[in-house]
Amino acid sequence: MTTTRTEPPLLARATVLGAATLTIMAAAIIAPSLPAMSRAFDADVLVRLALTITSLAIAVSAPLAGAFADRTGRRPLLITALLLYAVSGTAGFFITDLTVLLISRALLGLAVGGIMTAVSTVITDWFDGPRRAAFLGLQQAFASLGGVVFLPLAGVLAGIDWRAPFWLYSVAVVIALAALAGLRDEPRVKIQGGAFRPPAKALGIYAVALVATLVFFMAPTQLPFLLAELSVGPGVTGVVIAGSTLTSVLGALVFPRLRWGPRTITASSIALLGVGWLLAGTGTVAGIVAGLLVGGIGVGVVVPHLNVQLSGMAAPQHRGRILSGLVAGIFLGQFLSPLVVAPLVQAAGIAGAFVWTGVFTTVGALGALVTKEKK
Secondary structure, eight states: OOOOOOOOOHHHHHHHHHHTTTTTTHHTTTGGHHHHHHHHHTTSSSHHHHHHHHHHHHHHHHHHHHHHHHHHHHHHHHHHHHHHHHHHHHGGGTTTOHHHHOOOOOOOOHHHHHHHHHHHHHHHHHHHHHHHHHHHHHHHHHHHHHHHHHHHHHHHHHOOOGGGGGGGGGHHHHHHHHHHHOOOOOOOOOOSSSOOOOHHHHHHHHHHHHHHHHHTTHHHHHHHHHHTTTOOHHHHHHHHHHHHHHHHHHHHHHHHGOOOHHHHHHHOOOOOOOHHHHTTTTTTTHHHHHHHHHHHHHHHHHHHHHHHHHHTSGGGGGGHHHHHHHHHHHHHHHHHHHHHHHHHHHHHHHHHHHHHHHHHHHHHHHHHHHSSSOO
């Protein structure tokens, strides 16, 4: 049942959308620096781990952030997470030991898990029905927009000094100040009873999110090395990878207008990702750009769609925990991506890995698409 609610103040809405820009790109912002980092630390696998350990920390901490949001409030969680984001992110500029750098990246993951959980939960507190779907689409659009803005800038900065992109994390301080000034918690219902358990359907949604992001995160973890083989510099690499986030904005804005069934939306968006990876597997700069643009649309649609599906499954006092499961699934997929794809890269090369992943993803999605939709 849809209820009428007072529109949140402009500063509050701007703060939440500003915080969303810091999430998806948090780990990937150092992607253009990876080749130079590998040379600086004389390590390859561990340097890639500096990108993916952030995702693991998000996946592990998100359920704790959800419980914190339900019991203590969305506003304290968001402000604390934003400040931790700024400190742990910018620390990478000063750190000279790879082990310490990995620790700082894990702390950054804790911060992102808190930010994403707080943002999604605040939005579902504010809105119902079509308005909720529209604003969750805006959340994903702004999350993708963060990549459009920050990834090319990170590429430019990485061309100057591979450590310079770490300064981009300091923008979280500004958003934290805005949250202090303009954000207020919605009244919360007191939690009763024992531990919360998500419904079985939610577990399936978490699995879809994990697989989709495992595939999608091949872009920042694998493409910098493929593009380097094609003599593409870090500045252009940042722009190329940002192409997927640019079209993610388009997908997220289109999502609220879709009138298909839930399964059709999910399968269609995953199929777009698969087709995009087939194009990227051509191993040419043009094919990679085209593939990222196509795949980005699919990701832009599927993330807010899964958020909408989950937001209707739990009472307000449980929203933090059920939505945190989606955050965990997304970032567990990011962490597992280079580990799962590594044997395929070893056997078929980076371009070949994109081809086979694209085939698997497209066929699986089309199989689900032709299955009769349950009304």
